[in-house]
Amino acid sequence: MKIVIAPDSFKETMSAATVAHTMSQAVRSVWPHADCVEVPVADGGEGTTDSLIDALGGTREYVDTVDALGRPRTATYGWIPGQRLAVLEVAQAVGIEHIAPNERRPRQSGTAGVGLMLTQILTRQPRHLIIGLGGSATNDGGWGMCHALGVRAYTGDNTPIDPYAPLDLTHATRIDTSHIDPAWADVTITLACDVTNPLTGPTGATAVFGPQKGVQPKDIDAFDEALTQWGSLLDANGIAPVTTLPGAGAAGGLGAAFMGCLGATASPGVDTVLDAVNLDAHLSDADLVLTGEGSIDSQTRFGKTPWGVMQRARAHGIPTIAFAGNVAHDLDDLCDNGFTAIVPTVREVCDLPTALATARESLYESVVMMCRILNAASNVAGSGAVDSAEKPTGDVTLKGGRSC
Missing domain, CATH: 3.90.1510.10 (Glycerate kinase, domain 2)
Structure with missing residues (x-):
C-alpha cells in the first residue's frame, strides 16, 4: 500500500518534514511494508x-x-x-x-x-x-x-x-x-x-x-x-x-x-507549493493520503495546506485523513466536502505548554491509532489484512481496491 504523507508544519512544535517523518514512522509501526512517501509542504506563508x-x-x-x-x-x-x-x-x-x-x-x-x-x-x-x-x-x-x-x-x-x-x-x-x-x-x-x-x-x-x-x-x-x-x-x-x-x-x-x-x-x-513539489505525480498510484497542520478550523478551506492537499487527492480518487493539534468544533462542512476524517492529536486534558511539548509523541500515537482502527474496520468489512487487495469494500475504500 502506498501512502502519501503531505503535511504542513505544526507551528511552534514541528517542521513539516518532522511531521511527515513522524507520521511515516507511526504508519510503519503498524504496516511495516507500507510505502510511505514523505512530501512536506506549506501554503506559501511561513515555513x-x-x-x-x-x-x-x-x-x-x-x-x-x-x-x-x-x-x-x-x-x-x-x-x-x-x-x-x-x-x-x-x-x-x-x-x-x-x-x-x-x-x-x-x-x-x-x-x-x-x-x-x-x-x-x-x-x-x-x-x-x-x-x-x-x-x-x-x-x-x-x-x-x-x-x-x-x-x-x-x-x-x-x-x-x-x-x-x-x-x-x-x-x-x-x-x-x-x-x-x-x-x-x-x-x-x-x-x-x-x-x-x-x-x-x-x-x-x-x-x-x-x-x-x-x-x-x-x-x-x-x-x-x-x-x-x-x-x-x-x-x-x-x-x-x-x-x-x-x-x-x-x-x-x-x-x-x-x-x-x-x-x-x-x-x-x-497550489504554488504543491506544484513545485510535484504532488500530483506522487498521488498518481497512491492508496491513501495523510496531511495535517497545527490547527484545523473553518478557515482551513480558504487556502490552507490540508485543504489544498485534500483537493488534489480527491481529484485522483484518493481518501484523505488530516491530523491537527487543535481541531475546532463543527467541521462537518470539511468532511462533507472531501476529508475522510479529521483527527485531533491532543490525547489528554492539559495546558498549552504541555500540549506543545508532547506534540510529536501525541501525533505518533494518533497515527498509530488510526492505522489500528483501519485494520479493525477491515476485519469487520471482510477478512484479511489491510494490505490485502481482495477484501470486500467497507466504509472507506482505498484506491487500488484496498478498503477498510
Missing part, C-alpha cells in the same frame, strides 16, 4: 522555504540584507540546484516580527532589503523564483525593493525619491526602469499569494493591512494617494498594467512591484 528545501533536496543560503528600517540583518533563502529554483520569503528581510511594536514607523520603512536579497540570488542564475508574500512591516508598494534593483523615481523638478520615504511617492512624476538587470527577463517568478486585494482603494494594501503595520488612521488617505501615484507609474512603465490585479496589494503592495517591474505572476500559495 514555505523549509518545506521546499526538505521536499526537493535544497540548501539554506544566508545573505546580508536590511530590515524594514534599513538596519543590517542576516536573512535566508532556499536554493534547489537541480531545478535552479530559489525560494524567498519577503518576511526574512522586512518581516514585521523583526520590528518591535514601538518601532513600527511605516512613514520611514521600506522594502530595500528584499531587493538586496534578490540581487544576490540573481548571481546564481536561477530559472525559477518562488516568492512567499506576507508578514511584511512595510506599506511602500515595493518601491524600496525596486530602488534596490535599479529603479529610480523623480519629482517634477528631477529630485530623486528616497526609498525610505514612501509618502514622497505622491510627488513622483516619472520612473526610470532602464537599469534593472536584463537577466531578470530569463527568470520565471511566481508569487505564492492568497491575498486578492488590489494595490489601492477601500480593499487595497493600506486600507486593509496598513493599520496592523502601524499606519495611523489619519495617514491612510496619504498612503493611498502615494501608492495610487506609484501605481500609475508602474502601470505606465511596467510590463503591463498590474495595480488592479488580484494580489497587487499583498505585502504592503510588494505584489504590484513584483508584477510591474519583474513580470511576476500570482498564484494561490498552497
Whole structure:
C-alpha cells in the first residue's frame, strides 16, 4: 500500500518534514511494508522555504540584507540546484516580527532589503523564483525593493525619491526602469499569494493591512494617494498594467512591484507549493493520503495546506485523513466536502505548554491509532489484512481496491 504523507508544519512544535517523518514512522509501526512517501509542504506563508528545501533536496543560503528600517540583518533563502529554483520569503528581510511594536514607523520603512536579497540570488542564475508574500512591516508598494534593483523615481523638478520615504511617492512624476538587470527577463517568478486585494482603494494594501503595520488612521488617505501615484507609474512603465490585479496589494503592495517591474505572476500559495513539489505525480498510484497542520478550523478551506492537499487527492480518487493539534468544533462542512476524517492529536486534558511539548509523541500515537482502527474496520468489512487487495469494500475504500 502506498501512502502519501503531505503535511504542513505544526507551528511552534514541528517542521513539516518532522511531521511527515513522524507520521511515516507511526504508519510503519503498524504496516511495516507500507510505502510511505514523505512530501512536506506549506501554503506559501511561513515555513514555505523549509518545506521546499526538505521536499526537493535544497540548501539554506544566508545573505546580508536590511530590515524594514534599513538596519543590517542576516536573512535566508532556499536554493534547489537541480531545478535552479530559489525560494524567498519577503518576511526574512522586512518581516514585521523583526520590528518591535514601538518601532513600527511605516512613514520611514521600506522594502530595500528584499531587493538586496534578490540581487544576490540573481548571481546564481536561477530559472525559477518562488516568492512567499506576507508578514511584511512595510506599506511602500515595493518601491524600496525596486530602488534596490535599479529603479529610480523623480519629482517634477528631477529630485530623486528616497526609498525610505514612501509618502514622497505622491510627488513622483516619472520612473526610470532602464537599469534593472536584463537577466531578470530569463527568470520565471511566481508569487505564492492568497491575498486578492488590489494595490489601492477601500480593499487595497493600506486600507486593509496598513493599520496592523502601524499606519495611523489619519495617514491612510496619504498612503493611498502615494501608492495610487506609484501605481500609475508602474502601470505606465511596467510590463503591463498590474495595480488592479488580484494580489497587487499583498505585502504592503510588494505584489504590484513584483508584477510591474519583474513580470511576476500570482498564484494561490498552497497550489504554488504543491506544484513545485510535484504532488500530483506522487498521488498518481497512491492508496491513501495523510496531511495535517497545527490547527484545523473553518478557515482551513480558504487556502490552507490540508485543504489544498485534500483537493488534489480527491481529484485522483484518493481518501484523505488530516491530523491537527487543535481541531475546532463543527467541521462537518470539511468532511462533507472531501476529508475522510479529521483527527485531533491532543490525547489528554492539559495546558498549552504541555500540549506543545508532547506534540510529536501525541501525533505518533494518533497515527498509530488510526492505522489500528483501519485494520479493525477491515476485519469487520471482510477478512484479511489491510494490505490485502481482495477484501470486500467497507466504509472507506482505498484506491487500488484496498478498503477498510
